[in-house]
Amino acid sequence: MALGKTVLVGQSGGPTTAINASLAGVVGAARAAGLCAMGMRYGIQGLLDGRTVNLDEKLAGPAGLELLSHTPSSYLGSCRYKLPEPTEDETPYRTLFKRFTELGARTVLYIGGNDSMDTIAKLSRYGEATGSQIRFVGVPKTIDNDLILTDHTPGYGSAAKFIAATVDELACDADVYDLKSVTFVEIMGRDAGWLAASAALAGEAGGHAPDLVLLPEVPLDEKELLQRLAGLLAEKNTVVVAVSEGVRTADGTLICERAGSSAHVDAFGHAAALSGTSRYLADVTKRELGCKTRAVELCTTQRCAAHLASQTDLTEAAGLGARGVGAALDGASGVMSALVRVSDAPYEVRYDLVDVNRVANAVKAVPAEMIREDGMGVTETFLRYARPLIAGEPSLSYVGGVPTHVEPLA
Numbered sequence: 001m002a003l004g005k006t007v008l009v010g011q012s013g014g015p016t017t018a019i020n021a022s023l024a025g026v027v028g029a030a031r032a033a034g035l036c037a038m039g040m041r042y043g044i045q046g047l048l049d050g051r052t053v054n055l056d057e058k059l060a061g062p063a064g065l066e067l068l069s070h071t072p073s074s075y076l077g078s079c080r081y082k083l084p085e086p087t088e089d090e091t092p093y094r095t096l097f098k099r100f101t102e103l104g105a106r107t108v109l110y111i112g113g114n115d116s117m118d119t120i121a122k123l124s125r126y127g128e129a130t131g132s133q134i135r136f137v138g139v140p141k142t143i144d145n146d147l148i149l150t151d152h153t154p155g156y157g158s159a160a161k162f163i164a165a166t167v168d169e170l171a172c173d174a175d176v177y178d179l180k181s182v183t184f185v186e187i188m189g190r191d192a193g194w195l196a197a198s199a200a201l202a203g204e205a206g207g208h209a210p211d212l213v214l215l216p217e218v219p220l221d222e223k224e225l226l227q228r229l230a231g232l233l234a235e236k237n238t239v240v241v242a243v244s245e246g247v248r249t250a251d252g253t254l255i256c257e258r259a260g261s262s263a264h265v266d267a268f269g270h271a272a273a274l275s276g277t278s279r280y281l282a283d284v285t286k287r288e289l290g291c292k293t294r295a296v297e298l299c300t301t302q303r304c305a306a307h308l309a310s311q312t313d314l315t316e317a318a319g320l321g322a323r324g325v326g327a328a329l330d331g332a333s334g335v336m337s338a339l340v341r342v343s344d345a346p347y348e349v350r351y352d353l354v355d356v357n358r359v360a361n362a363v364k365a366v367p368a369e370m371i372r373e374d375g376m377g378v379t380e381t382f383l384r385y386a387r388p389l390i391a392g393e394p395s396l397s398y399v400g401g402v403p404t405h406v407e408p409l410a
Helices: 019-032 043-048 061-069 091-103 114-129 156-174 194-206 222-235 277-289 311-329 380-390
Strands: 006-011 036-040 052-054 105-112 135-140 181-187 212-214 238-244 292-297 335-344 347-355
Touching: 006 019, 006 043, 006 091, 019 036, 019 061, 019 105, 019 311, 036 043, 043 091, 043 105, 091 105, 091 114, 105 114, 105 311, 114 135, 135 311, 156 181, 156 194, 156 238, 156 311, 156 380, 181 194, 181 277, 194 212, 194 238, 194 380, 212 222, 222 238, 222 277, 238 277, 277 292, 311 335, 311 347, 311 380, 335 380
Parallel strands: 006 036, 006 105, 105 135, 135 335, 181 238, 181 292, 212 238
Antiparallel strands: 036 052, 335 347
16 A cells, blocks of 8 residues: 555643644654645544544745744644553544545544543554554653753743742742741643752752752641741741642642642543642641741642743654654654754753653652652752753744734634
8 A cells, every 4th residue: 555645743631831832743754755744633532533634735935934933832632532452442543543544544643632642542542553654753852851861851941940940939929028927839741840940940050949849759747847937937928939840748638638639530541630739738737836927829820921931842753743744754654753862061962752652651750869858849850961951042923012923723
């Protein structure tokens, strides 16, 4: 059977500031190879319903791809659809491979996190088992930075830049009055604390680093936290605590559950939309220490703040998308494009390929050497790792005083 002329690409899971840069990298590489770029509307779930878009028509010319790279969220739309094992239900696979054939797909790329890599792994295995010549490649993204086998993931650097800048600004605001106060800044991170850790970058260039950083990797002892806060308040007026939404107690209970929050569980069995950790800790601190407290939830602003994106992040995101296309055209399948760090200073990475079956459904935690011995902060090792990832500011186009974005799909 002759190879098709279409590069089919989808986006899945939570959006990021950089996921569209990866899409631009895919489309640009497809065009350079003389192939047609088609997009799945709303990921695999949308493709099952036959929903696609011709990206060559919608994103004509280099200018379209450049604007796309600076547009937040997932241009194609997303989903959280979990493919069953073919042995349990082969129906969606038959439908999907029929769609692939109808579209003339030569390769299928999926941009997403570890759950999305689960989808690519299953499609690749099914394709191999049925003798398909279609190549399946994953392109990484997640602000959580928790994919294994890659130094870091697109989306993280921009989210980290936003978090560091915002925590610095919040600390400045909290320090206005001559009174004792504790501000808890709640940061995304269900299972890993990479995002909360990035708040420590606020201390660069004379900024206001948080006094404490609470990570899911370290069980929280409330009494110990209160003692630390009391000690800090004895020395200064304003205390700022960066806290991951996924912080747990020693028995595994989410702090947000103590606040009465009941997290929705997605198709992959993950707790989603966690909320309430900062409010709970602020209430406990006010009650026990008698000081002013404030809870600030950064929420989805962490993943959509394209006005404060990292140029390093956008460049690497596009490079990983292009690497994925190149790998597929070279015959690779069942792989994910990845980043390997060559050096910290000067910062240098190279693009690589890893087995997507090993990436799927795994979580990379913040390693012990990046966490302070007291468990409430990060080390210089983390700062050295993270600093290069937030470097550089993209040149944005503005109309009426606000950044311009690519026109959304109907």
